[in-house]
Every structure is written in C-alpha cells, then in structure tokens.
Amino acid sequence: GLPARVRIHEVGARDGLQNEKTAVPTEVKAEFIRRLADAGLRTVEATSFVHPKWVPQLADAEQLYPQLADLAGAGVHLPVLVPNERGLDRALALGADRIAVFGSATETFAARNLNRTVAESLAMFEPVVARAKEGGAHVRGYLSMCFGDPWEGPVPVAQVVGVAKALLDLGCDELSLGDTIGTGTPGHVRSLLAALNGAGVATDRIGVHFHDTYGQALANTLAALEHGVATVDASAGGLGGCPYAKSATGNLATEDLVWMLDGLGIETGVDLAALTATSVWMAERLGRPSPSRTVRALSHK
Ligand code: HMG
Ligand code: MG
Numbered sequence: 001g002l003p004a005r006v007r008i009h010e011v012g013a014r015d016g017l018q019n020e021k022t023a024v025p026t027e028v029k030a031e032f033i034r035r036l037a038d039a040g041l042r043t044v045e046a047t048s049f050v051h052p053k054w055v056p057q058l059a060d061a062e063q064l065y066p067q068l069a070d071l072a073g074a075g076v077h078l079p080v081l082v083p084n085e086r087g088l089d090r091a092l093a094l095g096a097d098r099i100a101v102f103g104s105a106t107e108t109f110a111a112r113n114l115n116r117t118v119a120e121s122l123a124m125f126e127p128v129v130a131r132a133k134e135g136g137a138h139v140r141g142y143l144s145m146c147f148g149d150p151w152e153g154p155v156p157v158a159q160v161v162g163v164a165k166a167l168l169d170l171g172c173d174e175l176s177l178g179d180t181i182g183t184g185t186p187g188h189v190r191s192l193l194a195a196l197n198g199a200g201v202a203t204d205r206i207g208v209h210f211h212d213t214y215g216q217a218l219a220n221t222l223a224a225l226e227h228g229v230a231t232v233d234a235s236a237g238g239l240g241g242c243p244y245a246k247s248a249t250g251n252l253a254t255e256d257l258v259w260m261l262d263g264l265g266i267e268t269g270v271d272l273a274a275l276t277a278t279s280v281w282m283a284e285r286l287g288r289p290s291p292s293r294t295v296r297a298l299s300h301k
Contacts, residue, residue: 002225003266004267006261006267007232009207009231010041010045011234011240012235014048014058015233018055018058019248027067029047030064030067032281033046033068034068035277037071037074040269040271040274041254043079045080045100046068046080047060049081049091050082077138078098079138080098083125085128088131098140099137099138101140102114103118103121103143103163105160105163106118106155106159109145113144113245118163133171142175143176143178146178146184150246157192160192164201173205177206179209180245181248182213182216183214186216186220186222190223207233208221210233211240212249212253217256218260221252221257234251234252234256235252237290239282250291255295259294276295279295280295
C-alpha cells in the first residue's frame with residue numbers, strides 16, 4: 001500500500017538553480033532556502049562543492065552554506081553534493097553533516113558529468129564515502145540515467161542495478177534513482193524497483209528523483225509510492241535541469257507533488273500555500289513564471 005508519510009528531499013536550490021545562466025545572488029539563495037524550510041520542508045539540498053568552472057552558479061558554496069547555520073541548528077537537513085575528496089574537504093570545513101555523491105548508470109554521462117568512467121567515478125567516491133561515514137555524516141548516493149540516456153538511449157535495468165549496488169557497497173545510506181532526462185514511464189519504474197529488491201536492495205533505502213521533461217514525473221512517483229518508496233525528490237516551482245545532460249528540464253515540481261500527496265492523505269509536513277508563495281517569489285527573482293501547474297493554478301488571481 002501507499003506510505004502514510006513521505007519525506008520530500010527538496011532540490012530546488014541545487015538542481016533547480018545549477019542550470020541558471022545568470023548568477024543568482026547568494027543572499028537570494030539563502031532566503032529561498034529559508035523560505036523552503038519555513039514552508040515545512042525538512043531536507044533542503046543547499047548547494048554543491050563541485051569545481052566552480054563546471055557549475056559556475058554554485059561557485060558561492062563557501063559564502064552560502066555558513067548563512068544557513070541557524071537552519072541546521074533547528075533540525076533542517078541541508079545536504080550538499082560532493083564529487084571527490086577536494087569537495088568533501090570543502091564541505092567538512094563548513095561543518096556539513098549530510099553529503100551526496102553522484103554516480104551515473106551510463107558511461108557517456110559519467111564522462112560528461114564527472115570526467116571519469118563509471119568505474120573511475122566509483123573509485124573517486126570510495127574515500128569520500130568512507131571519510132564522510134567515519135565522521136558520522138549521512139551519505140546519499142545519487143544515480144543518474146536510471147531510465148534513459150540522451151546519448152545511449154534506454155538504459156538496461158541490470159546495468160542500473162549493478163551501479164546502484166556498487167554505490168550502496170561503498171557505504172551510502174540511501175540511493176536516489178535519477179530519471180535525469182525524464183523519459184521513464186511507470187512500468188519501467190516498477191521493473192527497476194523490483195529488480196533492485198531482487199538484488200537485495202531494500203525499498204526503505206531508495207528515493208526517486210524524477211525530471212518532468214515528458215510529463216511523466218507524477219505518474220512515475222505514484223508507481224514508486226505504490227511500491228513502498230517514501231522518499232521523493234522534488235524542486236520548488238519545478239526549477240531545474242542538469243547542465244551536462246542534453247534535454248534535461250526541470251524536476252518534478254514540489255507543489256505538484258504536495259498537491260497529489262495531500263489528495264492521497266499522505267503526510268508531508270509541507271504548507272502548500274507557503275511553498276507556492278516561495279516559488280512565486282523565486283520566479284520573480286529569476287524573471288520568468290514557474291512551470292509548475294500547481295503554482296500557476298494557485299497563484300492565478
Ligand atoms: P576534473 O577536471 O577531472 O578534476 O573534474 P580533477 O580531479 O582533474 O582536478 C582538476 C582541478 O580541479 C584541480 O585543481 C582540483 O583541485 C580542482 P588544480 O590542482 O589543477 O589547481 N578540483 C576542485 N576544485 C574545487 N572543488 C572541487 C574540485 N575537484 C577538483 N570539488 C570533477 C572532475 C568531478 C571535479 C568535475 O567533473 C565536476 O566538478 N563535476 C560536477 C558536475 C556537476 O556538478 N553536475 C551536476 C550535478 S549531477 C546532477 O545534476 C544529477 C542529479 O540531479 C540526479 C539526476 O537528475 O540524475 C544529482
Ligand atoms: Mg537532477
């Protein structure tokens with residue numbers, strides 16, 4: 001049956017902004033994150049400690065993260081992306097206690113996003129996960145291209161399961177299955193989840209991360225919920241996309257997700273009106289309307 005409660009892993013400030021061409025001021029990012037937390041989100045991915053040339057928008061991680069200290073103190077989880085030991089050093093120096101490594105199920109995306117083969121990227125993550133765990137940090141393992149890859153086409157389930165297992169074997173606490181370019185459909189979601197369970201991966205360690213490129217994100221989410229998944233990634237206002245994945249548009253909008261979960265009677269702790277107001281505010285800062293259907297419906301005057 002469906003879970004009674006879903007933990008929303010909010011990625012708007014990271015996945016949502018990483019692709020924005022014009023630099024968003026650090027103070028605006030901090031206020032965005034603060035408003036998301038005020039709307040009831042308890043996991044708000046804050047930024048990435050990646051190479052600043054690779055993702056210029058998040059080059060202010062050192063300035064941003066310390067501005068969020070009071071939120072961390074108030075029990076809001078603020079995970080950050082970390083690809084390698086250099087990134088981990090930067091995150092740990094600021095006291096981060098939740099990190100995420102990000103692998104790829106396909107070779108093409110591993111090369112484009114990490115400048116590594118899949119095996120080399122796992123080797124790069126190994127000391128990151130080990131050191132983070134030693135220090136008591138929580139580690140998420142993202143896995144991109146779990147359904148389709150813009151260069152390689154549909155990605156075989158067995159290939160995804162192999163890399164997923166490898167990430168968990170490194171010591172990741174949870175896995176986030178990324179449909180980076182949004183081509184997945186519900187039957188494919190069911191097959192992948194069943195194959196992961198068959199390979200010994202428990203559903204309670206799995207989160208889902210859908211991009212809404214083909215309008216499938218909510219249907220895919222429902223399929224995952226029916227399978228027992230209770231961690232869902234989403235981006236306020238539907239912001240987002242990966243700069244290194246051709247044709248990746250915004251994530252599942254958090255408002256669209258909360259509308260569905262509210263209707264199903266599934267608890268999230270999120271105040272939809274406050275969240276919508278936050279996305280409208282952010283859309284004004286970015287100078288274009290939110291693509292979220294729910295934001296548009298609720299903010300239409
Ligand atoms: P590289 O060029 O191979 O790096 O990039 P390197 O290890 O050869 O190092 C080169 C130089 O970069 C060195 O400096 C390092 O110190 C420096 P030098 O010694 O030459 O002066 N360097 C760094 N500086 C600051 N912070 C660092 C860092 N690392 C190295 N962390 C690298 C390899 C992994 C760094 C690069 O490819 C990179 O930063 N990639 C990040 C790409 C990215 O952030 N993509 C978006 C996130 S993934 C995503 O959006 C998908 C997701 O949402 C799920 C889904 O939708 O599927 C998560
Ligand atoms: Mg993503």
